[in-house]
Amino acid sequence: MTGEGLRRWSSVPAIAAVLFQLGVLYAPSGAGSAPFPNFDKLVHCAVFALPVFFAVLARLPMAPVIAVLAVHAPVSEFIQATLLPNRSGDPWDVVADLVGVTLGAAAARFALHRRPTAGSAT
Known part of the structure; x- marks a missing residue:
């Protein structure tokens, strides 16, 4: 597969994560009863961490990805x-969202730095 084809496919998880995020954030009603207190904060953290993580792994520029999702956090709560x-x-959901953005970026940086480069010994 060519570099361009590989890059296109590497964006699929990021797109899926954004679509999942939009479904969670903008569903007409909440998901119902939580299994434990503040479970929704964990969900908020995850639905913001995953798009950042997969977008950065897909080699999208980190700063704009972080900026867009950081702005989306308070906008989604306002909506x-x-x-x-x-x-x-x-x-507090905005805080959880921003923690998720930070964790997603940190995890992606860690994963990118842990990847072996082409031609290197593993």
């Missing part, structure tokens, strides 16, 4: 609070 009648906004 939930004002436009989705069965949802509410929570400032």
